[in-house]
Amino acid sequence: MSVSKILHCTITFCILLAMTTVAWGQTSVQTWRGVTVTDAHGWQLENVTITWIEDGRFLEIRRTDGATRTMAPEDVQLIHDAQGVDITAAVGLARTPGAGGFIEPAAADNSRASGAVLNSTESSGATTLSTAGLFNVGLDVGMGYATHAGTWFSGLDDGLNFQVGARAMVTEVDYMRFIYRRQDFGDQSIDVYVDPVTISVDLEISLREYQLLIGRNAAVMQGTQVKSVGYLEYGISVMEHIFAAPSLSNSSDSITKTGMVLQGGVLVLLDKNLAFDISASVTWKSGFGENDEGNGLLMGAHLGLALLL
Numbered sequence: 001m002s003v004s005k006i007l008h009c010t011i012t013f014c015i016l017l018a019m020t021t022v023a024w025g026q027t028s029v030q031t032w033r034g035v036t037v038t039d040a041h042g043w044q045l046e047n048v049t050i051t052w053i054e055d056g057r058f059l060e061i062r063r064t065d066g067a068t069r070t071m072a073p074e075d076v077q078l079i080h081d082a083q084g085v086d087i088t089a090a091v092g093l094a095r096t097p098g099a100g101g102f103i104e105p106a107a108a109d110n111s112r113a114s115g116a117v118l119n120s121t122e123s124s125g126a127t128t129l130s131t132a133g134l135f136n137v138g139l140d141v142g143m144g145y146a147t148h149a150g151t152w153f154s155g156l157d158d159g160l161n162f163q164v165g166a167r168a169m170v171t172e173v174d175y176m177r178f179i180y181r182r183q184d185f186g187d188q189s190i191d192v193y194v195d196p197v198t199i200s201v202d203l204e205i206s207l208r209e210y211q212l213l214i215g216r217n218a219a220v221m222q223g224t225q226v227k228s229v230g231y232l233e234y235g236i237s238v239m240e241h242i243f244a245a246p247s248l249s250n251s252s253d254s255i256t257k258t259g260m261v262l263q264g265g266v267l268v269l270l271d272k273n274l275a276f277d278i279s280a281s282v283t284w285k286s287g288f289g290e291n292d293e294g295n296g297l298l299m300g301a302h303l304g305l306a307l308l309l
Contacts, residue, residue, distance in 0.1 A: 032091060033172070034082040037061055040075050049172065050079070050091065059091075066272070135308035138167035138175075140277050142304020146183055151294025152257075152285050156205060157186030161300065173218065177233060179211040183298070207298075208240040209283065211261050220266070229267040229275070237261045237283050259285040259298075267306055277304040 030052070037045040037059075049062045058070040079088045147158040163181035170176060185205040213235035220228040237259045244252040265279025280301045287295030 031172070032079075032081070032087070035087070036080045037071075037076060038078040038080075039071065040077050042077070047082075135167075135273075136169050137309045138306050139309075140165045140167075140304045140306040142277055142302050144181075144300045144302030146298055146300030148296060148298045150285070150296035151287075152296030153185075153298065154294070157184075159184045159186060161302075163302065163304070165304075167215070173216050175215050175217065177211075177213040177215050177235075179209070179213065181209040181211065183207040183209070183300075202245070204244045204246065206242045206244070208242065210238040210240075212236055213261060213263065228269055231265055231267070233261070233263040233265075235261050239283070239285060257285055259283045259296075265302075267308075273308050275306045275308060277306040278302070279304075 031049060032051075033049045034047055035050055037048060037050060039045070045061055045063075047064060051060045051062075052058075053060045053070065058072060059076060060068060060070050062068045073092065076088070078086060079091050081087050141164045142162075144161045144163065145159070146161055148156065161181055161183040163179055165177060165179040167175045167177045183206060185207060187202055187204055213233040215231050215233035218230045220230050239257050239259055241255040241257070242252060243254065261281060261283050263279055263281035265277060267275040267277055269275045281299070283298040285296040285298075287293060
């Protein structure tokens with residue numbers, strides 16, 4: 001393997017490792033959904049999702065339309081789940097490691113405004129709101145560059161690729177994703193015996209990947225504003241290796257194999273419906289199969305644009 005290829009592989013693995021660390025590090029905090037939070041003044045925030053952030057120093061409260069705010073533990077009086085059960089102590093005791101103590105329920109306030117809900121005009125000190133980064137369906141398109149290693153890709157060129165993808169959220173953080181990706185591997189000349197002569201045929205070699213992935217999102221915050229969404233994905237890839245011969249009436253042949261995919265990335269939000277999609281991926285084609293065929297590793301980085309709906 002050349003020095004250039006080793007450098008490409010090293011850079012790709014470093015990017016993927018960083019993306020993986022961000023995605024999993026951001027998704028380790030426990031979340032409670034569909035709860036009602038009553039603050040120290042008796043105001044109720046109904047049917048919200050709550051999560052401890054900043055090592056348990058603040059409680060993030062997110063409404064179903066994406067509006068978010070943060071509260072200090074001393075500003076929280078009561079928390080009830082969807083069935084009306086008081087879970088205040090349980091939520092307080094489940095704070096992230098490094099945060100001490102728990103929420104102390106305050107005395108009930110008879111002037112409680114039972115119909116009040118979180119809204120975009122509410123303000124309290126450092127509390128800010130954000131609707132960015134929450135979506136049900138995502139569509140993306142992008143370009144990338146990939147390098148390879150292993151005998152299954154031996155003799156082929158590194159090069160650019162093109163991809164389109166779609167995400168469908170299953171839970172608030174988990175989703176399914178489909179990706180179609182086309183990778184060009186350059187040209188090769190082979191000798192073909194056609195009785196009674198041998199002719200040289202130029203082949204255009206490419207790879208089409210059809211990936212089905214399971215993914216998880218994690219909001220990356222700046223203060224209380226969602227600035228980007230990290231993600232980690234894994235799944236299978238059906239790889240169609242295509243050999244086209246334009247000089248022979250555009251005839252072609254193909255080999256189809258399966259592989260495993262690991263991909264990490266980040267959606268850098270431009271607004272609540274549009275984001276840059278930056279990712280790095282590894283596709284592994286094992287060497288197990290008929291005739292002990294060769295294995296291969298395809299490593300790439302991609303830049304795209306995502307529409308979030």
